[in-house]
Amino acid sequence: MKSAAALVAMASAAMILSAGTPASATTPAAEGAQVRTAGAPVTWGPYYSPGGKRAKASGKITPSGENHEVIPSAATLTVSGKVSDLSRSSSCGWAVFNIATVNAAGNRVTWKPRHVRTCTYRTPKTFSFTYHRVYQVELKVCAEGRASKPSIQCIAGNPAWKSLYISPN
Numbered sequence: 001m002k003s004a005a006a007l008v009a010m011a012s013a014a015m016i017l018s019a020g021t022p023a024s025a026t027t028p029a030a031e032g033a034q035v036r037t038a039g040a041p042v043t044w045g046p047y048y049s050p051g052g053k054r055a056k057a058s059g060k061i062t063p064s065g066e067n068h069e070v071i072p073s074a075a076t077l078t079v080s081g082k083v084s085d086l087s088r089s090s091s092c093g094w095a096v097f098n099i100a101t102v103n104a105a106g107n108r109v110t111w112k113p114r115h116v117r118t119c120t121y122r123t124p125k126t127f128s129f130t131y132h133r134v135y136q137v138e139l140k141v142c143a144e145g146r147a148s149k150p151s152i153q154c155i156a157g158n159p160a161w162k163s164l165y166i167s168p169n
Contacts, residue, residue, distance in 0.1 A: 040062075041060040041061065041062045042060065042061045042062075042063075042164075042165070043058075043059075043060050044058065044059060044060070044061060044081070044139070044162075044164045045057055045058025045059060045081065046058040047139060047141045047162055048141060049093070049094075049141045049142050049143040050142075050158065050159055051143075053086060054085075054086050054087040054089075054091060054093070054143030055083065055084065055085055055086055055087070055091075055092075055093030055094060055141050055142060055143035056083070056084045056086055056093065056141065057081060057082065057083040057084070057093070057095040057116075057139065057141045058081055058082060059079065059080050059081015059082060059127075060079075060080050060081065061077065061078070061079050061080075061137060061164055061165050062077070062078045062080075063076070063077045063134070063165065063167070064076045064077075066167055066168070071102045071106050071107070071109065071135060072135065072167040072168065073101070073102045073106075073133045073134055073135045073167050074133070074134045074135075074165075074167055075132060075133065076130060076131075076132055076134075077099075077130065077131055077132075077134035077137070077165065078128060078129070078130045079097065079099075079127075079128070079129055079130075079131075079137060079164075080126075080127065080128035080129075081095070081126075081127060081128075082124035082125065082126050082127070083095040083116050083117070083118055083124065083125050083127065083141070084118065084122065084123070084124040084125075085118050085119055085120060085121055085122070085123075085143070086121075086122065086143075087121070087143055088121055090145060090146070091119075091143045091144055091145055092117050092118060092119035092143070092144065092145065092146050093117070093118050093119075093125075093141070093142075093143055094115060094116070094117050094140075094141065094142040094143070094144065094150050094154060095115065095116045095117075095127070095139060095140075095141055096113070096114075096115045096139065096140045096141070096142060096150050096154060096155060097113070097114040097115065097116075097137060097138065097139055098111050098112070098113055098114075098136075098137070098138040098139075098161065099111070099112045099113075099114060099131050099134060099136075099137050100112075100134065100135045100136040100137075101131055101132065101133050101134055101135065102133045102134075102135050103133070104133070109135055112131070113155075114129060115149060115150050117146075117150075119146050134165070134167065135166070135167050136163065136165060136166050136167070137163075137164045137165040138161035138162060138163055138164065139161065139162045139164050140154060140155065140159075140161055140162065142154035
């Protein structure tokens with residue numbers, strides 16, 4: 001009796017897992033590379049700066065043309081959103097991104113930094129940027145003084161980078 005209940009539980013779990021897997025994720029190797037033409041926008045955030053929520057960032061990521069032949073990547077990926085300064089002091093709100101792109105040959109990944117800054121209290125700054133052959137996107141939100149680029153404390157300090165997008169295999 002116990003083994004019959006265990007079989008029913010295992011069968012139910014298998015049905016739930018297979019129902020949750022998109023059909024495009026299981027393509028036989030004989031059919032070649034898997035390409036998704038357009039992905040639905042994925043919402044991210046809000047994420048806050050450490051130490052009292054003095055800055056906030058949120059937005060959307062829109063991948064298109066995901067190709068999984070060699071190194072999985074999105075042909076085009078657009079990151080859009082808003083960053084806000086929530087501090088009345090002289091600090092600014094920073095959204096700092098690391099974007100991993102794959103070269104045309106598909107054999108090398110390069111990390112490209114990108115940042116957005118606003119120093120206007122409670123007035124969000126809207127941003128949007130697009131990269132090609134994107135494998136991964138990471139984010140950090142910081143609150144620190146006005147400068148041309150984020151400090152090493154913002155980039156290398158805690159907390160860890162938030163992963164916003166990784167191209168599915």
